[in-house]
Amino acid sequence: MTDDNSTPSSPRLEVRDLTVAFGGLTAVAGVSFDVEPGEIVALIGPNGAGKTTVFNAVCALVRRRGSVSIDGEPAPTRPSGLVGHGVSRTLQGLGLFSGLTVRENLLVPLASRADREALVDRELSRLGVAHVAHAPVGALPYPERKRVALARALVVQPRLLLLDEPAGGLGSEDIAALGAVIRESAQAGCAVLLVEHHVDFVMSIADRIVVLDFGQVIARGTPDQVRDDPRVEEAYLGVKAA
Numbered sequence: 001m002t003d004d005n006s007t008p009s010s011p012r013l014e015v016r017d018l019t020v021a022f023g024g025l026t027a028v029a030g031v032s033f034d035v036e037p038g039e040i041v042a043l044i045g046p047n048g049a050g051k052t053t054v055f056n057a058v059c060a061l062v063r064r065r066g067s068v069s070i071d072g073e074p075a076p077t078r079p080s081g082l083v084g085h086g087v088s089r090t091l092q093g094l095g096l097f098s099g100l101t102v103r104e105n106l107l108v109p110l111a112s113r114a115d116r117e118a119l120v121d122r123e124l125s126r127l128g129v130a131h132v133a134h135a136p137v138g139a140l141p142y143p144e145r146k147r148v149a150l151a152r153a154l155v156v157q158p159r160l161l162l163l164d165e166p167a168g169g170l171g172s173e174d175i176a177a178l179g180a181v182i183r184e185s186a187q188a189g190c191a192v193l194l195v196e197h198h199v200d201f202v203m204s205i206a207d208r209i210v211v212l213d214f215g216q217v218i219a220r221g222t223p224d225q226v227r228d229d230p231r232v233e234e235a236y237l238g239v240k241a242a
């Protein structure tokens with residue numbers, strides 16, 4: 001309770017006791033974490049640790065137990081409800097319409113908003129893809145398609161941004177450029193949850209890191225705290241740290 005008796009504000013994303021089972025396999029077991037407005041939280045862990053399953057459960061792409069809340073309200077249980085809660089996401093498969101142009105892809109989530117052309121222009125230039133605005137997405141090289149996918153997620157000005165492997169398949173220049181845009185969005189108040197294999201990128205961008213192994217949280221903290229945690233070394237290297 002605060003001194004003035006006001007209600008403490010809820011985290012932008014609150015995940016409590018999240019559990020996901022595929023048949024007899026419990027892929028995620030009792031995972032809890034928060035993401036606050038303006039914060040970048042990364043989920044890391046070795047292959048098969050459950051990162052993508054947590055991400056998919058938050059996005060309502062798989063059945064979940066436990067609770068997921070956005071600004072204190074229960075999160076939608078269908079992916080189509082995410083937009084109404086101010087949530088945008090990018091997926092590993094990007095999910096762009098390859099036959100549509102870059103510009104058309106960004107217009108899709110904006111429907112009939114009056115300011116849609118200006119919002120698209122802003123995002124195209126912020127992500128450095130204005131010069132390919134009229135090219136079909138399918139004709140673009142992978143790094144540019146990734147920029148378009150991030151632009152499309154950001155064009156709706158989300159309050160919560162969920163990113164699955166934003167650095168995957170990119171070179172250092174593209175990673176730095178996308179990292180700067182993600183950081184800028186967080187500084188503007190967006191809460192960011194990302195799942196990422198690229199540990200150096202995570203260490204450079206995340207405010208806090210949640211480490212998973214075998215579907216459970218084994219460590220959490222700032223990049224420095226996580227880097228020095230022997231349980232993390234053990235999970236990644238498969239050996240007991242000295």
Ligand SMILES: Nc1ncnc2c1ncn2[C@@H]1O[C@H](COP(=O)(O)OP(=O)(O)OP(=O)(O)O)[C@@H](O)[C@H]1O
Nearest residue numbers: 022025027045046047048049050051052053054197
């Ligand atoms: N649709 C599914 N059906 C059955 N098992 C699944 C399914 N999706 C994931 N799993 C299993 O759940 C566990 C966690 O997988 P998940 O993909 O979430 O891990 P991850 O940490 O994202 O791995 P990676 O880093 O390799 O992408 C693994 O044992 C995986 O085989």
